[in-house]
Amino acid sequence: MFGLALRTLRFRAGGFAAAFLSMFLGASILMTFGSMYDTAVLGGASGTGQETMVTMASVVGGWGLLLVVFAVASTLTLSVRQRAEEIALLKSVGATPRQLRRMIVGEAAVLAMAAVACAVMPAALAGRGLLELLISTGQVNADVSYVFGPLAVPMGLVITFVAATGAALLAVRRTARMRVTESIADAATDQGRMSKKRIAGAVLFLLLGLDLAIVTATAMRNEGSDAMSTAGQASIYAAIGMALLGPIMIRRVVAVLAGTVERLGGVTGYLAVCNLRRRTGQLAGALTPIVLFTAIATGTLYMQSTENAALEAAGLAKSVEQKNIETLNLVVIGMIVVFAAIMLVNTLLAATTYRGREFGQQRLAGSTRRQVLGMVALEGAVLTVTGVLLGTVAALFTILPYASVRLGSALPEGSPVVYAGVTALAVVLTLGTALGAARRAVRSPAVAAVTV
């Protein structure tokens, strides 16, 4: 089966692009920050400089691990599901579930190796840049020399490898449980009902977020910038809770916006509303990365700008540690933004491409290409509005308590441009991906699209 895995990889390079990309980025980030360990231990650093680098490597490494597992699992699950037919074919010619598992895990393992190999050079360069940044901001002594390798490479390799194969096992399990016909019937009868488990999970995460927000506002009141540790996490938990509530929330937003969308969009608006009502389950998948992205980016950026304003008001210069935290915050956000973007693009691409047949049917019923694209755009717009809305609410779990602790006011400090930028990025990614995929899906003749 391993031979088959290799041939599949070579033959279907495109289908694995997203999984490869998330592994490559994950390995790059892990090794870049892994090199801070190397430098801290072997580069002649000492004191706070050493501490800074070790903290940085562990924090970002931990986040990186989480993100790699999450992103690789989501991209691999999709690529496995899209191959349901091929897998059914292999089953019918006698492949056992065990053999299939070996094939898919084998593919993931090869991808992980290739991703790590490709990531070594960029990571070595990025690590050097990071060290220079730390030296130039005075967080690390100038005489520290850069070391890349003994810890960074094994760390990148092992974590990426474990994350990839673990995610592949997850993907196989999920796909095995779902038959092809089921997934199609799913799309047709999807009511947006949520399982009890999912609701319980959502409530749990929202309560966790609320708890951290309250702890920030009360117990951390006199802890100064240390309140960041609880405040920062509050929006992450709240965002996960909100994302789990996705199906319900989409229905709510659609109920509110339906009239406007139909008035503005005419028949395309009417079709968009029908689809939004019937496909809430699938849309919720694309909603998750939008919510996470908006919540974490908005929450962390405004927390940081509030912190900066608080220090300024107190007439204090930033200490080395505070500078460290700012750098870390920005790095973590950057990572989350990139991974959320990959997940969003990948999920939307797969979901939209999967609708090729439906688009064909619609065109046979008399839709022009433009009408199909208009419908997709309106659906994307509603999806973005919902995601940004939920993400913003989740971000408040961080921003409000932190502003109250550090500034004694209900409102955070910071330019509205930041929020506008975050929103704009969410809009561009969602609409760009959905429209790009839809445009490709309607390029073939309608009759060909429905016979696939």
Next chain:
Amino acid sequence: MFRRKAEERTGSPEALRLESVRRVYGAEGNQVNALDGVSLSLPKGSFTAVMGPSGSGKSTFLHCAAGLDQPTGGRVFVDGEELAGRNEAALTKFRRERIGFVFQQFNLLPALTVMQNVTLPLKLAGRKADPEQARAVLARVGLGERLHHRPSELSGGQQQRVAIARALVTRPSVLFGDEPTGALDTRSARDVLALLQEAVRMYGQTVVMVTHDPVAASYADSVLFLADGRIVGRMTAPTAEAVAERMTHLSDEIIPAVA
């Protein structure tokens, strides 16, 4: 309610006319003539079955005649108006004004209810979607009680009847059927064919149906036989036995020619 509007439009007595239509697939040097100079004229209110063995060009014929595919050569007229030389958007608009489709796989939109599926072509065309008219057409195909069901909640035969209602609601010049009974059991197939026949007999609808089933073809007024991209025969007032007999001989004629 299936009242024809074609007369009011152009006054042309022909619903469909093909003039030496050719369709060539494949690259230079490896070309296949799927349609090799097909000419025909079908009067309004006729029910025609197009038959032929696999690979005879039936589907290509239907796609070219219905404006779903561009012929390589020749001309196609629907209701006196030529189809050629239009872009995709213009062709779509032409189709939704004048052509109705019924496919083997129904092709109803899964997210829409029965009623929404039937009114969709009118809405897409920017016409007033009269719910009374849609309801009447659905009652006509025997689904007056199922307006708010989704396609996935209906049997294959019921879905195909929804598809017929959807095709008839725009009062098309020609209704094309692509193996409309191919995915149905015998009983549902009979219902569907009877509905098509009724649309022709009672309301003057023009129907062109591609099929490989002699029983289905026997519901038509006349049968055209297609082989290797050419029309090789015609039969009026067909019976299932006569059609089957003819098909058997068609294969006899073709197999030596291919070998």
